[in-house]
Amino acid sequence: MITSAPTKENFDIVTPFEPEYEAVKTRPNKVYFKYLGKIEHLVKGIARIKNFDKDELMQQSYIYFVQLCEQYDPYYQGHFFAFDRYMFKNLITKLRAYIQRYYSKGKREKPSEFCEVHLQKETVGGDTKDMDSAVYMSYVYSQLTPRQLEIIDLTVSGYKQQEIGKKLNISQSRVSMVKKRAIEVLVDVMDDKHTKEEKNEMRIAKLAAMLYDD
Numbered sequence: 001m002i003t004s005a006p007t008k009e010n011f012d013i014v015t016p017f018e019p020e021y022e023a024v025k026t027r028p029n030k031v032y033f034k035y036l037g038k039i040e041h042l043v044k045g046i047a048r049i050k051n052f053d054k055d056e057l058m059q060q061s062y063i064y065f066v067q068l069c070e071q072y073d074p075y076y077q078g079h080f081f082a083f084d085r086y087m088f089k090n091l092i093t094k095l096r097a098y099i100q101r102y103y104s105k106g107k108r109e110k111p112s113e114f115c116e117v118h119l120q121k122e123t124v125g126g127d128t129k130d131m132d133s134a135v136y137m138s139y140v141y142s143q144l145t146p147r148q149l150e151i152i153d154l155t156v157s158g159y160k161q162q163e164i165g166k167k168l169n170i171s172q173s174r175v176s177m178v179k180k181r182a183i184e185v186l187v188d189v190m191d192d193k194h195t196k197e198e199k200n201e202m203r204i205a206k207l208a209a210m211l212y213d214d
Helices: 008-012 021-026 028-050 054-071 083-104 113-124 131-141 146-156 161-168 172-190 196-212
Strands: none
Touching (some): 021 028, 021 054, 028 054, 028 083, 054 083, 146 161, 146 172, 161 172
16 A cells, blocks of 8 residues: 655644653652753842842742642643743743732832832843743843844844944854854744754754755
8 A cells, every 4th residue: 555755734733742741740850950050040030120039939949840840731722832931931920929929928128110120121121011021031031142142132232243243353254143043042942832852853954954955
């Protein structure tokens, strides 16, 4: 029996898979330490914005992390959610709610609106519409190297590649290459439609196309 080769449509309907699912459910401590560096960066940003004790927030982040592992359903309501994106977005929400409850008990003076907005501007470049999105974007931009972040900041500020090159004392081609890589990193981090394995396969396919393109 001759079967037809798989078409693009066949691949599009393949159900995504979360490779960390078993570890999330059976070894949450191990998964926690895998993400510890990124969680520490996230907690540091929230603590700074909210004028809150970082160590206390780190302890609470572990408690919430374990709870989120127990509750994690990669196919919630028929949509696929990669664990890392699910975890960070919900962790931000839970930590903010924890701080809000803490302040509501009158134990500490809540930071002024000016202080909170000012710190947020320093952290994420001035977007004050949504604090959750701001903290999440702070995490996203933390994945860039200092040079990548510098070039992205200058680009957003309206500088052209040639101007950025002169300002940083590097060639325009170097600016272009770093900027392209930075954009790829940002898109990759924010992509919640593909698993890590699928992203790796996409990178390999892209590299193969570049190497063997006639």
